Amino acid sequence: MRVIEIEGGRGPAAALRLAERPTPAPGPGEVRLRVRAAGVNRPDLLQREGLYPPPPGAPDILGLEAAGEVDALGEGVSGWQAGDRVCALLGGGGYAEYAVVDARCLLPVPDDLDFVAAAALPETLLTVWANVFEAGALAPGETLLVHGATSGIGVTAIQMAKAAGARVIATSRGAAKTTAALALGADVSLDATAPGFDAELDAAGPAHVILDMVGGAYAERNQRGLAPGGRWVVIATQGGRAANIDLMLLMLRRQTLTGSTLRSRPADEKARLTAAIRAQAWPWVVSGQVRPPIEATFPLAKAQDAHLRLEAGAHVGKVVLTL
Missing domain, CATH: 3.40.50.720 (NAD(P)-binding Rossmann-like Domain)
Structure with missing residues (x-):
């Protein structure tokens, strides 16, 4: 699969480069997401600069939120099936064609919401x-x-x-x-x-x-x-x-x-927060009351341009990568 890597493990926006890696397989309680869009967030910039390392067990690939279709189910996963349109909070891995995510951190994408808008929501x-x-x-x-x-x-x-x-x-x-x-x-x-x-x-x-x-x-x-x-x-x-x-x-x-920070929280805590969002705040998304504006979109291969847009500080709303 195609991913974005940081050349040398850290660096300026120019250090982001397109690479190939094996497609991951979901483990127990996980699903594999076919990523269609991934949100770009300030923690991604910090990680790229070597200032915000991923927590233990998280992939080194950037990307804390993504949207797409469920592609494969790990052992013990219920309530989801292949082809479901979802968005997800990730510990990392969103800047890739496929990402593995704890099934408890999935949210269903409303029918009237495209993947770009959905990718701007979870984090x-x-x-x-x-x-x-x-x-x-x-x-x-x-x-x-x-x-x-x-x-x-x-x-x-x-x-x-x-x-x-x-x-x-x-x-x-x-x-x-x-x-x-x-x-x-x-x-x-x-x-x-x-x-x-x-x-x-x-x-x-x-x-x-x-x-x-x-x-x-x-x-x-x-x-x-x-x-x-x-x-x-x-x-x-x-x-x-x-x-x-x-x-x-x-x-x-x-x-x-x-x-607080979000990324370093335990998996069970992230799952609890996702459940709270689905029960209490997701109705605002479904009704259209909460729809963050999209400042700009960039194809995956142009991730460095997305980082430069965010670093410039002139944006209103979210910057999103598309696949």
């Missing part, structure tokens, strides 16, 4: 669900503040929060992204590069939940804008890993600061 939906709705416990009527609101995670968070009946404050960089976040359903959309950003952010709050992909650079403004009893969830540190936290303010306002 982002599970990330938002785990962090906004479980760790953040966002409730109807509360306010969610999303930084990096036009990223793949950000656009999904806006749509899921609105589907759940929450108010959304979105921050992004530049007027075009600010407009895009409003079009996606944000109630307030702020340009982080504009003069007066801090004052506007304070006026828009307070937030009950903050989904933070910036980290250290926004720490003080995040804590200041968090409501009493609020939950601040960090899932990336593009603005730095170190933060200045006022512990007295945290105590007085009963604030919670937490964070």
Whole structure:
């Protein structure tokens, strides 16, 4: 099968190259997926640079989410059959013609959804669900503040929060992204590069939940804008890993600061999250309330161009590889 490898095991986008590998066979409890599209995510960029190694047992091939047809069933798999249209959360392996996946991490693709749109869903939906709705416990009527609101995670968070009946404050960089976040359903959309950003952010709050992909650079403004009893969830540190936290303010306002990654979670935990998505959030996908916009698609052989598009930071929504 054709796959994308990283020449030398790490490197810039130019290090991605098309290669051939044996087609994998599904083991017990697994299915083999004939990949038709694969989502491109920021963790892929980090892995390519040698900064985010795959967890034990995961393939070294990039790709944390994919969509296609069930091609083969491993021993003990029930509820799925060859030819089913599915999308899946992967530990790795999406940048390939075939991928093996834990059958518990499959989701059925609605009839009106193509594989490109479906491939943009699993990693982002599970990330938002785990962090906004479980760790953040966002409730109807509360306010969610999303930084990096036009990223793949950000656009999904806006749509899921609105589907759940929450108010959304979105921050992004530049007027075009600010407009895009409003079009996606944000109630307030702020340009982080504009003069007066801090004052506007304070006026828009307070937030009950903050989904933070910036980290250290926004720490003080995040804590200041968090409501009493609020939950601040960090899932990336593009603005730095170190933060200045006022512990007295945290105590007085009963604030919670937490964070997580998805890829390193045990298989049983990923299966639990997938089941929660299917029961509680997948109806939003079926109804069309949650459909992250697709910024661009690239054929598998042009994976380096897909990485360059994501690295440029001008995207709104998801970048997807097609096979």
